[in-house]
Amino acid sequence: MKFTKIMLISGSMLLAASHVVSTEETRNEETRNNEPIQPIPKNADLNSAKIELGKQLFFDPRLSKSGFISCNSCHNLATGGADNLPSSIGHKWQLGPINSPTVLNAKFNLAQFWDGRAKDLKDQAGGPIANPGEMASTHEAAVTVLQSIPEYTDSFNKVYGVKKVGIDQVTDAIAAFEETLTTPNSRFDKWLQGDDRAISEQEKAGYTLFKAKGCIACHNGVGVGGGSYQKFGVVKPYKDTKTLGRYNVTKEEKDKYFFKVPLLRNIELTAPYFHDASTWDLSDAVDIMAEYQFGITLSDDENQKIVAFLKTLTGEQPSIVYPVLPPSTVNTPKPNRE
Ligand code: HEC
Numbered sequence: 001m002k003f004t005k006i007m008l009i010s011g012s013m014l015l016a017a018s019h020v021v022s023t024e025e026t027r028n029e030e031t032r033n034n035e036p037i038q039p040i041p042k043n044a045d046l047n048s049a050k051i052e053l054g055k056q057l058f059f060d061p062r063l064s065k066s067g068f069i070s071c072n073s074c075h076n077l078a079t080g081g082a083d084n085l086p087s088s089i090g091h092k093w094q095l096g097p098i099n100s101p102t103v104l105n106a107k108f109n110l111a112q113f114w115d116g117r118a119k120d121l122k123d124q125a126g127g128p129i130a131n132p133g134e135m136a137s138t139h140e141a142a143v144t145v146l147q148s149i150p151e152y153t154d155s156f157n158k159v160y161g162v163k164k165v166g167i168d169q170v171t172d173a174i175a176a177f178e179e180t181l182t183t184p185n186s187r188f189d190k191w192l193q194g195d196d197r198a199i200s201e202q203e204k205a206g207y208t209l210f211k212a213k214g215c216i217a218c219h220n221g222v223g224v225g226g227g228s229y230q231k232f233g234v235v236k237p238y239k240d241t242k243t244l245g246r247y248n249v250t251k252e253e254k255d256k257y258f259f260k261v262p263l264l265r266n267i268e269l270t271a272p273y274f275h276d277a278s279t280w281d282l283s284d285a286v287d288i289m290a291e292y293q294f295g296i297t298l299s300d301d302e303n304q305k306i307v308a309f310l311k312t313l314t315g316e317q318p319s320i321v322y323p324v325l326p327p328s329t330v331n332t333p334k335p336n337r338e
């Protein structure tokens with residue numbers, strides 16, 4: 001009775017008809033609302049002066065000592081927000097100690113870095129600029145570069161109302177840009193939202209296994225990970241015993257070999273896998289998890305299904321218009337490659 005009234009108010013058979021279709025879909029969506037993985041929400045804000053400034057900074061190699069390395073060097077937005085290297089290459093070709101995680105969807109992490117030592121994106125963004133093995137600059141030097149470029153000082157003035165650029169605003173703007181780097185509308189998310197045909201039977205079976213085997217206990221939520229610190233090597237010690245993970249932050253014995261659970265969103269784009277890049281093969285990575293986290297061996301069929309499911313987590317990549325950076329001036333400090 002109530003339903004008829006609503007249809008009358010809407011006053012159109014067309015609307016009423018479309019409503020019938022969407023109740024069918026809504027039913028699936030409502031059931032799937034209880035799934036332990038949630039779809040990535042659409043970004044509300046994609047175009048503000050702050051985000052545009054943050055994008056310039058993300059791509060600006062002048063924030064590094066050499067004038068050569070930008071955030072995008074190691075978090076390449078053309079390759080899933082990572083560098084697809086075992087470990088990153090920093091200032092003077094220094095090889096970093098650990099695999100670079102993707103910046104895509106990083107906002108869904110409970111904290112940043114493998115060991116969670118930065119509380120959020122803003123806190124994180126100051127790290128690489130001053131890390132001698134990465135961009136090898138200092139916050140002062142980076143700010144001096146920006147301050148020497150009138151277009152930048154104008155932008156900072158417009159966005160933050162400041163005459164002098166500070167590192168606080170630099171990291172704030174970069175974080176605002178990173179907030180936009182999400183990948184909604186993966187096939188899996190479409191299925192979560194009620195589209196039965198978005199994933200195949202094989203992929204659905206993979207998801208069922210992902211839950212049944214227990215992967216979901218750690219890889220869940222919007223990011224399919226990123227929500228907790230967990231031990232790598234729950235049932236048997238992992239071979240890399242040098243990288244201590246969360247222990248570095250807490251200095252508590254119980255946190256040795258605990259790492260932030262990585263996001264599995266877009267996982268097919270971000271090989272090699274694990275903090276030590278021990279495999280380039282997603283199928284191997286799944287077997288390693290089964291072995292070290294559960295002490296089980298998956299059959300080939302189970303492995304293939306889980307891998308098929310993981311590939312449905314690839315979403316729409318952010319569409320980036322490559323920024324044109326404001327030119328240096330005579331006052332801009334010169335790159336230093338030493
Ligand atoms: C030389 C390569 C390199 C450069 C340049 C670099 N990063 Fe990273 N980034 C890494 C590595 C390696 C890690 C992981 C380090 C760790 O966890 O100890 C990382 C971690 C991160 C994370 C955490 C992601 C997660 O899942 O925990 C974010 C966010 C990030 N970087 C953003 C940036 C931004 C913003 C810049 C520019 C200001 C930048 N990076 C510059 C290599 C780099």
Ligand code: HEC
Nearest residue numbers: 214215218230232259261262273274275285286289290293
């Ligand atoms: C007890 C928690 C836990 C369980 C259960 C678990 N994982 Fe993980 N997973 C992690 C942690 C922690 C890492 C990061 C390990 C590292 O590199 O230090 C990880 C890493 C991964 C990676 C590599 C991600 C990357 O970006 O390098 C994949 C793929 C993965 N897990 C899939 C699975 C699958 C599939 C299952 C079920 C068979 C599973 N995981 C079960 C905690 C867990």
